[in-house]
Amino acid sequence: MxxxxxxxxxxxxxxxxxxxxxxxxxxxxxxxxxxxxxxxxxxxxxxxxxxxxxxxxxxVSSLDELYELLLNKNVTSASKSSENLFDSPLSTTVLSYDEIIRSGATSIEEAMRLVPGIIVREKTNGNYDVHIRGLDNIPSKNLLLYSENTSTLVMINRRPVFNYAMGGTLWETLPIGLGDISCIEVVRGPSGALYGPNAVSGVINIVTKEHTDYNKLLSGNMQAGSLNTYIGDLAFRKKVNEKLYVGLTGNYNHRNRSTEELYVFKEQKFFSKSEYAELKDKNGNSYFDPNDNINVMYAEPSLARENYGANAFIDYRASDTRMVSLSGGYQYSNILSSTMGDNPASASGRESSTAYLDLRGLVHGFDIQANYMFGVQDFYVGNEGFKNDMGQLNATVEYDLNFGSLGVRPGVNYTSVFYNDDAYLSQTGTGFLNGKSQLDIMAASLRLDYYATDNLRFVGAFRTENYSHQPAKWTPSWQLISQYKLNDNNNVRFVYARSNKSPFLVETHSNYIWDRTHLPKPDYMHFTGNKDMSLMTLNMLELGYRTRPTKNILLDLELYYSSGSNYTVLSPDSINMSAPAALAGMMPTLMGSPIVSAYMNYRNIPVESIQTGASLNVDWVINAKLIAKAHVTVQQTKLDNHNPITRDEILGTQAYELYHINEDGTPEGIFVNEMGRMALSGELPAAPDYAVVSATSDWQPDRSLFKNDFKHKSTPDYWGSIGIDYRPTDKISIFSNCYLYGKQVFMNQYDSYTINAKALLNAKVSYKASDKLTMYINGRNILNMKAQEFAFLDEVPGMVLGGVNFSF
Amino acid sequence: MKRTILLLCAIYIGLASNEAKGQTAAYKALFLYNFSKNIDWPPMSTDDELVITILGDQEISAELQKITKTKKVGNKNIKILSAASISDVQNSHIVFLGSNKSSLLKSLSYKKEKEPVLLVADKGGLCSQGAAISFLTINGKLKYEISPSIIAAHNLKVSHKVVSLGIEVQ
Known part of the structure; x- marks a missing residue:
């Protein structure tokens, strides 16, 4: 094949x-x-x-061109206006389309391995976990869902593509492919003052091709290889006249997994689909819910990812200060990756079908953007309650005022998000939301950019948000920056910033009863949202230094300290045990098995994260034929008020408190004692009459059990990348890159899982047959290091792909 | 894994060699000289010579010095001044802002808003921040963006040829 x-x-x-x-x-x-x-x-x-x-x-000499392309990039995301990357007041990286394609990265997520400070772990072939600076798996000892990165705001042309239902980014639902990209701008550190909530650990802004890129009518990139992997994009772009540009693009992605098996947490190993369907625990209880259909839930267990998208762009540029861009598109995706539900197996399906419209305008200093995304998203295919209709509206107006050394940019923003599971429920109560739930966010912002002298710059960015579920409260975020340019080649900055997450709809609006009557106790789990929670907030201090020791080297150093608080979690509140009971002779007797209901609710937890870290990035144009790039991040995260008790241990303790029996056989649980009390008081009638005995345990771990200064091991101590781009002739280029990370320990409600240190070596060899055509062989993980990168998910082997890149 | 990293480092260091020199600065200097021949300034106090101030780019300054040793604009000598900061910029016909100084463009254009000066920047997209002309590289070719409206706002006249050979932005 x-x-x-x-x-x-x-x-x-x-x-x-x-x-x-x-x-x-x-x-x-x-x-x-x-x-x-x-x-x-x-x-x-x-x-x-x-x-x-x-x-x-x-x-232009190839060396000058390389200096310009690699060491002298422009960036807009850090200040909302174009500036030299060297002058960016925040920790910023720009990855150009050319760099991404040269590297052989097969997706946007994989390309993030080229960016300092970003941890990228492959879960299943082509599906990745992407974290800026870490802080992953907080809170730990809970659902796998808490491994999702919910603290980075990903945008396409500043249009948020955030999942406000459950938090995080559904990377496979991005409608664009690599061929749509002009560059990816990454800002590390809290950036909510610029872009709103969820830009907590940073921002990833994917910028699509600009009008200056519209010089090829037809272009594309197609590759195919191991694990039935097909990746391609095709673009038609036309400069109609000096002012009007139109484009139509499409992309396709198909990848198989390296296995068809599913990992079952409690058994700590993989099973085939049919084995999993029949699998029982040591008490003879089925893992798989008989109410579900295994052939719907895992219709194609060998498939890792399939997605396609189409986009249309119209760009009208009356002038550099007056332009209007309209884009729209559609995407479909179907993946098997880490489960977002409370699933006995680590993987489940996710399916999405969405469309968007995005209107951007620049009119005499007004920067206006309005967009709407809508469609259907199923976060857990085959499990009722996770499929929703959704819509996301975002509108922003900002105005640029220039007073010479002082730039002022006020703005307002309105975001409205709804999810509605009504159409996909067999009965009310079986969905997470059970109807339409909506979150509206109003925001006002102000950014001040002041040059006290040519070399000394102060930036203050402020934003405050009002969330519809807490109408009386405004939540502020800010960036306070001072930057001093020692000379043209040395630039130092100091940043103090704060950002917060938004509430997610499942956190505030959950209203779900999980009927588990065919599963081990509890019989019912009630999930309840909480509108009174504080928002997770991160404060950061950062010292940054950029230097050009020589014309061909750019060094960027970041030292940062952050503290995070108000983490939220879905946690056991209480367990209730109820049963009809009566007096039979002298003894109280249960008339049937007790009904056990667990009540889970969303809440803030007292854990606080303290992270110190440093990133160093080096770009070195050694000569016109050889470029070296490297970055490394080292960090340490400590937790205060860390709760060492897992979610299931809390549930277990509550159940034990209700029903435990001493070694000598005497019952002592609250439930049995309650039965005894009712019998003694006469509340319990003789059979066949009965009364209901009901008892509740709301046991919670004592704060004295919490640990301070606890080393959080889910984020590796170090990670980074080293690579060379070697161009021995005009026709041939060889890019090799090694991405590596240190050991880490992931914890969920069942288990701790150690991910060992790993180095992934990639290489791409390209042959430029002409200005219009390049052919290549692309090796990913060529040393075939199979160790899992993400806990409980697949071992992705080395892959070889062959492809062509063309433009006419 | 340590061996792999060491091996890679050895390869990278072994492949390293000396830096070569580029010629783009010379081309930009030639462009600046050509612009000076194709722009009309209103009468100014410095009419006996044409003043070009280079802010933050010694390479281009040196290249321009070479050209102006033998060349004039009409019957005017060309005087090249170097500046390290905005406050150093004196009355000039042309101010070239090196790419390292791009961040000062907004301040400079605000300060020189009413003066008959041609602001030339060294990065694409800077006409939207007040530059009249801005160099950029497209597919290995040195080009320039030009904004006739900004040039006119500074009370300068530019030949049609300069506009048509550049990438016009309004």
Whole structure:
């Protein structure tokens, strides 16, 4: 199968090569050699049009071009206006399309391995966990859901693509492919003052192709290889005239898993689908809920990811200060990855079908953006209650005022999100939300950017948000920055910032009863939202230093300290045991098995995270043929008020408190004592009459059990990447990269799981057949290091892909 | 894994070699000289010579010095001044802002808003922040964006040729 794919790719390449005509750059009777041999005086005699032609023939030296492309990038996300990356007042990285494609990254998530401070773990083939600076798995000892990164705001052209239902980013639901990207801008550290809630650990803003990229009518990138992996994108872009640009793009992604088996937490190993369907615990209870259909829940257990998307762009640029962009698109995705439900197995399906419209306008200083995303999302395929209709509206108006050394940018924002599971429930009560739930956020912001001198800059950004479930409360976030440019090659900054998460709809609106009557006790679990919680907040102090020791090296150092509080969790509140009982003779007797109901609610927990860390990034253009890039992050996270008790241990203790029996056989539980009390008081009538005995335990771990200064091991002590981009000839380029991370320990409600240190070596060899066509072989994890990167999920082996990249 | 990392480091260090020199600064200097020939300034106090101030780019300053040793604009000598900060910028016909100083463009354009000066920047997209002309590289070719409206706002006249050869932004 693989061989056939390569043959097809080769045939396409040959076909495209045959229509490619090499360009001979001669226009005014000059050759490149002649131009390069001319003196400045000779060139200065040329009229402008001839000078331009001569410079075009000579081209910018490849070294100068590399300096410009790699060491002198522009960024807009850190200040909301274009600036030199070297001058960015925040910890910022820009990854260009060219860098992503050269690296061989097969997805946006994988490309994040090239960015300092980002931990990327592959869960199943093509599905990743992406965390900025860590703080993962807090709170731990609970559902796998708490491994999701809910503290980074991902945006496409500043349009949030955040999952406000459960928190986090559903990466597979991004409608765009790699071919749509102009660059990805990453800002590390709390950035809520710029972009609103959930920009807690940072922001990832994916910028799609700009009008200057509209110089190729047709372009695409297609590759295929191991594990039935097909990845492709195709774009049609047309500059209609000097003001109007249109584009139509599409992308497709199909990847199989390395196994068809499912990992069952309590058995600590993988089972086939049919084995899992029949699997029973030591008490003879089935793991799989007989109410569910295994063939719906795991219709295709070999599939890791399938998604496709289509996008249309219209860009009208009346001028640099007056422009309107309209984009719209659709995506479908179906993946098998870490479960978002309370599932006995670690993996479950997620399916999404959404569309969006995004309107952006720049009119004489007003920066206006409005977008709407809508569709259907199922967070746990095959399990009733997780499928929702959804809509997300976001509108922002900001205004740029320039007073010379002072820039002022006030703004307002309105966000409205709804999820509605009504259409997908067999009866009310079986959904998480049981109807339409809505979250509205109003925000006002102000950013001040002041140059006290040419070298000394102060930035203050402030934003306050009002959430519809707490209408009387406004939540502030801010960035206070001072930046001093020692000279053109040395820049130091100090940042104090605060950001918060938004509430997620399951946290505030959950209203769910899980009927577990065919499963081990409890018979019912009640999940209840909480509208009175405080929002998780992160405060950060950061010292940053950028330097260009020589023209060809850029170093970026970040030292940071953060403290996080108000973490939220779905936690056991109480367990109730109820049963009809009567007096039979002298003894109280149960008339049936007690009904056990567990009550879970969302709450703030007292745990606080304290993180200290440092990142160092080096970009080094060694010469025109060789570029080296490396980054490393080291960190340590400590927890105060860490609760060492798992969710299931709390449930177990509550149940024990109700029904435990001493070693000598005498009952002591609250429930049995209650039965005894009722019998003695006469409340318990003789059979066949009965009364209901009901008792509740709300046991919670004593605060004295909580630990301070607890080392949080879910985030590795170090991670980073080192890579070289070697271009031995104009035709051939070799990119190799090693991404590595240290040991980490993941904890959920069942188990602790150690992920050992790992190094992933990737290499891509490209052959540029012409200006229009490049063919390549792409090796991912070429040392075939199979160890799991994410707890309880797949071992993804080494992969080889072959592909073509073309543009006409 | 340690061996792999050490091996990679050895390969990377072994492949390292000396830096080569680029010629882009010379081209930008030639462009600046050409712009000076194709722009009309209103009468100014410094009419006996044409003043070009380079803010934060010594390479371009040196290249311009080479050109202006032998060249004039009309019958005017060209005077090249170097500045390290905005406050150092004196009355000039052209101010070139090196890419390392791009962050000062907003302040500079605000300060020079009413003056007959051609502000030239060294990064794409800076015409939206007040530059009249801004260099950029597209597919290995050195180009420039030009904003006729900003040029006119500074009371300068630019030849049609300069506009048509650049990437016009309004």
């Amino acid at each position: 693989l061989r056939i794919k390569f043959v097809i790719a080769a045939l396409i390449s040959l076909l495209l090569s045959s229509v490619t005509v090499a360009q001979n750059e001669e226009g005014i009777g000059l050759t490149k050699e002649k131009v390069l041999s001319m003196s400045s005086e000779e060139l200065s005699d040329l009229p402008l049009e001839d000078l331009m032609a001569a410079i075009e023939i000579a081209g």
